[in-house]
Amino acid sequence: MPANMLFDLPAAPAVPITGSDALFPVRRIFCVGRNYAAHAAEMGNEVDREAPFYFTKSAHALILSGTDIAYPPGTSDCHYEMEFVMALGAAAFEATVENAMQAVYGYACGIDLTRRDLQAAAKDKRRPWDLGKDFENAAIMAAITPATEFGLIADQAITLDMDGTRVQDATLSDMIWSAPEIIAHLSRFYHLSPGDLIYTGTPAGVGPVAPGATLKGQIDGLSPVELGITR
Template sequence: MTNVFLFDPPKTPSVPIVGEQRSFPVRRIFCVGRNYAAHAAEMGNEVDREAPFYFTKSAHALCHTGGHIAYPPGTDDCHYEMEFVVAIGAPAFRVATTDAMQAVMGYACGIDLTRRDLQAAAKDKRRPWDLGKDFENAALIAAITPAQTFGEIAAQRITLQHNGEIAQDARLSDMVWSVPELIAHLSRFYHLAPGDLIYTGTPAGVGPVTPGSHLTGTVEGLAPVEVTFDAPQ
């Protein structure tokens, strides 16, 4: 029996790949919380050194670099969070840290947008962060650079400029939990698979945007991510 949908299903979200005509279809988005100690401190938190923790975003929160987006609805305090993004290209389930990088297809610059006022209200009531984190255009991303092109993750500089002024500036080596540690840990709870993205956390210096704000995020060796905010709808 042919499956007939009630309405046309949405297209699969995808990300361009540097040097490729093919694109990377996005399955799931995992985000790591408090993975830079200085950011945790600026938010009044301590890093949990026992294990990383995560939140998720819908794949349809994905937003390509270079465009204009409306200021998000339902908030008066939308913040930027620059991130180093890992694209998973092979299955990984209960993998060891020493084997985890075999699952990596590539890397990208990303920005995690946060409705900070809604996140704070949820925290105060011990409720999930979904309204603060998972919304349209909340997972900005640039083209993915293949892992073999990028090379080893070391002390590459990660920055974000807000209206031309540097707001975030750190090194990938500042991450509390390394990429192989994150993959190995996540793979204890999920069957990671091609199409999964991991936003690995943000350095200190997060802050609010307003209509008219322009963001440019960079990681050495990767295509930059950019966005401009228009008036709210």
């Protein structure tokens, strides 16, 4: 850091990689909205099949699996959303569906926390969702499994248990927009780069968390993601 900087900034967050001592540094977090039809329906929305849409989270919203956090501030209706996460290890700009997956380093289980009341208020006023989506500890992530070890994205189960009860249960094949379609489309608007994460949307069954709750999300072939909400 140059000596004339007024203060130091935190280092980029990093995610462990299964079977390796290496760490994956995180640059940006993109999130796909309404990518499971049943979830869109439960939220009272119709699926937009013209193109996927996105919101973002700060990289410093990221925390690792196994963490306990305080209930998020400024909300009385914080929701869990279990997600399949893609971690990019190569650049992609104006990629095609055929070559998009060349940019993927690996995959992970993730949880997107949402301050639903703040998101709903923003929607009602046609304002951005930032207060509802982008806040400290709002992106939880487990260790990354390299794509070569995970294999093809197909009908792997994606589930979430809260306090030992199954609340979300779907398969990756239920996604409206596939992994290569997401990367190809997003790369038309951003120069995607190594260190970028893409949270690919959540299945139906989202709901509120309360102080004292424990969450465990799983996807076949990946390390589970776990989170505790302290009282």
